[in-house]
Amino acid sequence: MFFLGYLIFAASTVMIVSGIWRILREYGTKKQNEYEQIPLQWDYDDCMWYDPETAGSLQSLMEEYTHSSDNSLPTSQRLLLFTMATDTSDTSCNDQNQPSAPIVTNHRKRAMSAADHLVSIDRDRLKALVVVQSKGSPFKYVSSDRVVVVDSFKSSLPYSSHEGRRAEKKGSLELEKSYLGAGIPTRKFSAADQAAYGSDQTTEWVIQDVWMEPNGTDASVLYLGWTPETIDKVALSLNFIPKEGLRIATIRDNFLEKLRNNKREHFSSASILNEIHPNQKVLKDPTHIYWLYKDLSFYHTEHHTDYGLGAVFYFCFQQNMKAPPKFSYTNVNVLRENAYHRCLGRKANLSVSAFNPPANQSGLTACSNKRHCKCAFRARTIYNATENGSSGILHLQHDTAGFLDVLKYQYSIPCIAVECSDACGCGDDCPNRRLQQGSTPSFAVVDGPLSFELFAMEPILKGQLLFEYIGEMLMLKPEKIPSAPKKPTGVGKDWSATTIGFCLEDGMKESMPDIHEEFDERSEFKDTERKQTYDATFRVMDTQIIICAQYQGNLARFAGHSCTPNSAMIETHSRRFEEDPLIPRIAVYAIKDIDVGQRVRISNRFEEVSRKKVKDVR
Structure with missing residues (x-):
């Protein structure tokens, strides 16, 4: 009888726990669906929160956008969506400063402050070196987290550049293919892709580059994976641009002004100003070599970011811009098999x-x-x-x-x-x-009178x-x-x-x-x-x-x-x-x-x- 009573008690306990679990799961699914109806694609800010009091208006906006006939998202509305998730203070994400409700998002935060990014790096799993297996080698190595074995080596798009990878697969604009192994894309989304891909709720409007407007209150932003036809002008007061993006843009502009004011340098002043803000000729030509330099700067910096390193920029200060250098970018040494054997x-x-x-x-x-x-x-x-x-x-x-x-x-x-x-x-x-x-300092690769040279962008x-x-x-x-x-x-x-x-x-x-x-x-x-x-x-x-x-x-x-x-x-x-x-x-x-x-x-x-x-x- 005791054993039978024990079985009845155990069965009852299991049923009660299962019932509670089912109720909690249904409630969680309901809340998850409610959150997922707010397709915020913001992955820049140090803190990702929204004000519950504005959720209704945001929901209405998204319903209006989802059912709109042209299926395109106006800049003003796009900015509103980004602004909703922006922490306007300089305080850190601690319990005292957090609003009441977190945003639930399936997208990984990418552009953080430098300190936050360093904390997020799992250095135990960072690649330490690459081994190139020789043709006909009797040794068969297997890749691990720390040692990657390949038949040949070339750079690929950084893992964190999701939108760049998406554009590489689906973009309508074909770019210079000779830089395929340099770790930059060969395709981008153009204005013609706006309806098909720019309004997709999975689109991440990741900012690739920022230029300050002369009025000091606005900035132009270029989005990752998109041509300059989709550049937006935004008010700095909206806190639309992530702090890290502004920090890097400030480092760039300070460096450019330093070069422009250096009388001993013989760089074209007009070319330097074109880097501070691109001219109309460049803006109207998405295949201009200027954008190739921008892609090298962004994607090579992304490679650095994966390892907690500083930014790297590429510049050409000649009236007739020449092609940037071609090489496969890597953060780790690439070992030929015999060199690897020797090291072992x-x-x-x-x-x-x-x-x-x-x-x-x-x-x-x-x-x-x-x-x-x-x-x-x-x-x-x-x-x-x-x-x-x-x-x-x-x-x-x-x-x-x-x-x-x-x-x-x-x-x-x-x-x-x-x-x-x-x-x-x-x-x-x-x-x-x-x-x-x-190392975290930023550097610039500049096309000089004789060859490309390396400059310090920070003290x-x-x-x-x-x-x-x-x-x-x-x-x-x-x-x-x-x-x-x-x-x-x-x-x-x-x-x-x-x-x-x-x-x-x-x-x-x-x-x-x-x-x-x-x-x-x-x-x-x-x-x-x-x-x-x-x-x-x-x-x-x-x-x-x-x-x-x-x-x-x-x-x-x-x-x-x-x-x-x-x-x-x-x-x-x-x-x-x-x-x-x-x-x-x-x-x-x-x-x-x-x-x-x-x-x-x-x-x-x-x-x-x-x-x-x-x-x-x-």
Whole structure:
């Protein structure tokens, strides 16, 4: 009887819970449907809220729009929809400042404040490197969150650019196809697509660019995925434009004014003014090369945003604009298979635990977990680098604010920076993880008298990280590799190939295909001129590996040469997790203060050696 009573009680409980769940689900579905009837497509603002008292008028507006005969959304109504979701204060989204009802939306917020975006990045899942599998390779690698394996590499549209992707599939205007691999679209929506796609409730009116009107109270906005025919003029008082968009536009205009007022520069003043606000000739021609520069600026900045990096702009200040540079944009290095094999077999790739580090660290460190930091030990053990350079290799370190101690930097002395990993037990905000955190200053790639040059758009302080030098990681042909030095002491197998150690199984050596023959034929941009890109070499981490930014790279490829540089390439040992492959990396740091409008200059005294070596790659 007891057992029967227990069963009856259990069955009754299940029925009651199921009934409650059904009621809650129906209520939730009803409320969800009510919210979904308000198709707000605003994904810019720091806070997404609406005033319940205005919901009725908004609902009426949307019903009128949905049943209208022309099925188009007037600018004034479009602005109203955007304004409803706008936080007009400068306060943060906390409980005290939140209105009573949240907007329910299926669209991800995209343009936030810089700080909010950094918080939203899941750095554990960010891609760390790309491996290009060789033709006929006996090794079959599988992609993961951190390592992506491909047969060939080209840039794609950023994941966050939903509306750009939609226009790429459905837009009626065909654009320049030769930039397909550069990470920008080849199709856009035009005015002819307004009825079919501009009134769709799934349309995201994402702002691609902003130009301030001369009256100081209005601005013109260009929408992502759409031609300039759909540009709107809006009142700044409506708070229609997201704060981050205004911030970037202000940085751009301040930079342009700085160039225009610099009498030593010989850029066309009319061309600079055309960047501050496009002229009628440009506005009436959606295929004008001007818009190609705008697309490169936006989409490459979107690539940066995915990694928490600053904006990058492309400008041409010539009366007759020439085509912008062609290359595949990437935030991470692209490794040929033999270079990847080499990195996997290097002594530096071993976890620090393989070297039996002391329980407590000895030596200087800016790590937020100083007692257990392994970086000084790693620098001494793997690279024979010391804090004073007495070993012949200098270990450069960050201070507690994340600035590199460049006072010790000398070009004649090989140097290296060693960053923390999870082995140190510190957090993401550790000042000794600068390359992992990324750099936030904005830069401009400007078509100068001789070539494209890189300019600072924001003030940069000495010791500050500018960016990482990114490109295609290649190896020298075996017959061109210098004779092996004396075998160093270390752990593991045969470390005799380099001064820092390298291990590769004999079977792997025999199976390695000739990657070098494939180098040129795989790139869409193989005819790209080489007159300005560096082939960066390593003096500490691995003298047999080169980073070439001719076909794949980032903004660092535009940094120019100077005998009195204001920045320097610093070899950097950096990986977020000990299980990540350790690849040689190059961080570019300011060795002098750099003002807005100044060129970013790097000494390329090593370039003759680099160019000689890179010829041996092919």
